[in-house]
Amino acid sequence: MSLLKPKEKEFAVVLLSSGMDSAVCASLAAQEYELAFLHFQYGQKAAKKELTCFYKMIDYFKPQKYLVAELPFFKLIGGSSLTSEELEIPNGSEKQGIPSTYVPFRNGVFLSLAVAWAEVIGAKKIFIGVNEIDFSGYPDCRKEFIQAFNQAVNKGTKPETQITIETPLINLSKKEIVELGIKLNTPFHLTWSCYRQTEKACGRCDSCRIRLNAFKEAGVKDPIEYA
Structure with missing residues (x-):
């Protein structure tokens, strides 16, 4: 019998965020790592709905740690x-x-x-679901931004700290x-992509439109409800 732990x-x-991309990132990270979920409430119009979905995903993934930051x-x-x-x-x-x-x-x-x-917690990786293919054109979702930020992390943390930002969905x-x-x-079914705070996703904002098209192209029904 091996005595090695x-x-x-x-x-x-x-x-x-509670969106579909970050949820897929969580699924990927769970393959190799203990999970620490970080969620931001920053005055976004869908904040309440996103927080509700976040706690549902806490129940689903059961991360070792989680934190909700108010900004x-x-x-x-x-x-x-x-x-x-x-x-x-x-729209x-x-x-x-x-x-x-x-x-x-x-x-x-973020x-x-x-x-x-x-x-602080000794994490080696940070997963973020930024994407450069089907995205709204935000400059802080680009690969070059993440590369520059990784360099800043290396320069701005303790010498023994080794943290890498992972963007598995970028391409x-x-x-x-x-x-x-x-x-x-x-x-x-637990995610929320709509920019609006509604009981059902609006189906009209840019985020809803991109999401609906993605499920359609994949030949799969989107499991959330739309108005």
């Missing part, structure tokens, strides 16, 4: 239709430039806090993300 899994922090300053700063009461969330895609749903440097702030928590289409999630038994 089984090797303990390392922690991975998963930025879990009220995004609403104070404004500049995004996701957070500002003065700006309407558009469908905005054809030119960065869409109004872009929250200024949101992923930069990742900074994720790195701080990862350093996948939304259809491929749905297919991967189905393969991994990702609980898509």
